[in-house]
Amino acid sequence: MLSQHMRRKxxxxxxxxxxxxxxxxxxxxxxxxxxxxxxxxxxxxxxVYTSMFGWFATFVFLRTGCVWTxxxxxxxxxxxxLPTFGRIHDQYEGVVWGKWVDYVLWAGHVAxxxxxxxxxxxxxxxxxxxxxx
Amino acid sequence: xxxxxxxxxxxxxTTLCIFHTGLYVGxxxxxxxxxxxAPINPSDIQRxxxxxxxxxRSRAVTFATIVSLLITLYVVKNATGLSWFVxxxxxxxxxKVGLWGWVREMGMVMGLVGWLFMGSLWERFIVGxxxxxxxxxxxxERVRYSWVGWKNxxxxxxTEELVFRAGMVPLQMLAGRSFGxxxxxxxxFFGIGIFRNAITAYAKxxxx
Numbered sequence: 001m002l003s004q005h006m007r008r009k010x011x012x013x014x015x016x017x018x019x020x021x022x023x024x025x026x027x028x029x030x031x032x033x034x035x036x037x038x039x040x041x042x043x044x045x046x047x048v049y050t051s052m053f054g055w056f057a058t059f060v061f062l063r064t065g066c067v068w069t070x071x072x073x074x075x076x077x078x079x080x081x082l083p084t085f086g087r088i089h090d091q092y093e094g095v096v097w098g099k100w101v102d103y104v105l106w107a108g109h110v111a112x113x114x115x116x117x118x119x120x121x122x123x124x125x126x127x128x129x130x131x132x133x
Numbered sequence: 134x135x136x137x138x139x140x141x142x143x144x145x146x147t148t149l150c151i152f153h154t155g156l157y158v159g160x161x162x163x164x165x166x167x168x169x170x171a172p173i174n175p176s177d178i179q180r181x182x183x184x185x186x187x188x189x190r191s192r193a194v195t196f197a198t199i200v201s202l203l204i205t206l207y208v209v210k211n212a213t214g215l216s217w218f219v220x221x222x223x224x225x226x227x228x229k230v231g232l233w234g235w236v237r238e239m240g241m242v243m244g245l246v247g248w249l250f251m252g253s254l255w256e257r258f259i260v261g262x263x264x265x266x267x268x269x270x271x272x273x274e275r276v277r278y279s280w281v282g283w284k285n286x287x288x289x290x291x292t293e294e295l296v297f298r299a300g301m302v303p304l305q306m307l308a309g310r311s312f313g314x315x316x317x318x319x320x321x322f323f324g325i326g327i328f329r330n331a332i333t334a335y336a337k338x339x340x341x
Contacts, residue, residue, distance in 0.1 A: 030171040054320020057298060060242055062312060066228040067299040069239045073246050074290035079272070083253045092261050101260060108252025116249040123245040126238050128229040130302065133312050 053077060063133075064126035083109060139309030140212040146308035149208065150301045150322045153201045157296050160197040167193050187280040191288045198292040201300040202226075212307050224303045226295075297323045 029036060053074075061070045089101040097104070161167045167190045172178055180186055202224075210220040228235035247254065258265050275282035301322060305315045 027169045030169060033171075050323060051320055054297070054323045055316055057294065058302060058316045058319045061225060061294075061298045061302055062315065064238050064242065065225045066230075066235060066238070067225050067294055068228065069235070069242050070298055071290050071294045072239060073242060074294055075286050076243065076246055076250075078285050078290060080250050080253050080257070083250065084256060088256060088260075104260075105252050105256055108255050112249045112251045115251075116245060119245055119248070123241045125241075126230065127234060130225050131306060131312050131315070 049082070060124050062131045063124045063129045065128045065130045066126070085109075140307045141208060141304070143308040143310070145208075146304040146310075149204065149304050150319070153204075153296055153300050154322050156197045156201060157194065157292075160193045161190055163193070164189075182281055184280040187284050191280075191284060194288065194292045198295050198300075201296045205300045205303055209303050209307065224299050226299055293323070 032038075057070050057073065060073060061067060064070075084105065087099075087102045088105060089097075089099050092101055161169075167186070170177075172180070205224065206217070206221055209215070209223060210217055213220065213223070215223065222229065228238075230238065258269065272282075276286045277283075297319070301319050302315060305319055310318075
């Protein structure tokens, strides 16, 4: 499907990006010479997560045309961190809800994703976009 | 292969993006005082949290950011023939919709992101003993008064977005790339892990 040029470009991009992450791997390796495998897994994980953030950030930047909005989103995401997908109810012993704590958390994640998907276009619509879809 | 609406060659755009990435990462490796190293002394374990280390690295990265933005500005100006002032406006560095227009659009986007993270926000601030204002205040003070917090919440986001969004996206646009192409490929240059700190904290052994 992709032209030769596009394919070469894509490889170049992915390679640069990996190169950018490899320095984290290098730093990890300096400190943990015996834990290279876990370093590689972390690097891949980080690669996926930051790519997902980057797609959204670039999308918002193109559609709102202002880098400061994206900076705020970035700060917020750094602050919140990765979502918890596991069980959390054991941290709340004695709380009446019991295991419902977990169900509410997961329902929150699902509702968050669904709402995000539905509102992605209308809520990022700026009056002075850098580019239109 | 030449794109009719391209004002600069795609190769130049890609090369400059690679250069920006290299500069942003490489500037930390120029001097021993900002370069990561294998721990030798026990005190090295705490090196990532050393205010001096963070301050020097922040300064180096700020320098790299300014250089990157100037390079992109120069390319935008020359390719479009706009004045310096208009060229920097076209890079999306400042809101063009007025203060209130910006507040409105920023509120919409933050509402979207807040909604996406509703589970996490609930877990962090509400579940259990109720509204955790004290925790929020402590977080604020960590940002305001500690170098680690300042780096994670201010220096990191500001410099990374300026370089990887405002510094790169205009180049991709001048190269005639499509909306979808830019959204998909530009983040691939984003090599500086934004969650570097989260990952190292996760490993419980920060790099020094």
